Amino acid sequence: MPKKTTLPVWDLVASVIQHSRSTLLYGPPGTGKSHAAHNADRDGRPLFTVTMTPDTPAAELRGHYVPVGNEFQWRDGPAIRAWRQGGRLVINEIDHAGGDALSFLLACLDSPETACLTLPTGELVRPAAGFQAVATMNGDPDSDLPAALRDRFPVAVEINEAHPQGIAQLPHDLRAAASGSVVATDPSRRLTLRAWLAFASLRTAIGPEAAAQAVFRSRAADVLDALRIASGAGQAEAVPS
Ligand SMILES: Nc1ncnc2c1ncn2[C@@H]1O[C@H](COP(=O)(O)OP(=O)(O)O)[C@@H](O)[C@H]1O
């Protein structure tokens, strides 16, 4: 029997996050990347999390002085706290990092032998054992990340399906349609897991038509038709022959 060479992608994610110092999860939005980055087994590590925007300054990651009474006191930011405590730093939307945040991330994600930063206080800090980074992004890291940042993530997993536990939050009749549409090849046809979860909860309160109109907008009629056809097929299968 030929040896199986590929693991289901979410099993791969769970094992690499546990054992890799830096992991990048990338692919269409709303599949469960951030959820996994936060919740995959941390082996006791504390969790620190940031979401990058083009305007995020390095100080938001590294730390800054804050006024306390008549003086200024230093406060570590999430990246330095994760370093000191050997924690997990989750960096969401890492492809949005720009300017000095990008330079800071390059230093923060350096290999353990070389990683070392001097804080504005003059203190020299290095990452404690156990420190790890898990980054997420939409799109393709090979084309969307600066080469030096891309190189900080030798372990990069493309997420091409919604997390099964995310899909399992949905009522049975929505699961098949949701699984397919979350990762539709044509981005204009994608409907995220978040949209499906919103539809599921709203339809119990205001009915499927209104919920679809609010969540799926111009595609509401298509989605409702697809669900009707799918439930018809389900019923047909259930009819004894
Ligand atoms: N494993 C999971 N179990 C339960 N809910 C999940 C799971 N993965 C994702 N979800 C839900 O699906 C939605 C999208 O997940 P998220 O991680 O934010 O997606 P992404 O980061 O890929 O855009 C969120 O509402 C989240 O709570």
Ligand SMILES: [Mg+2]
């Ligand atoms: Mg996310």
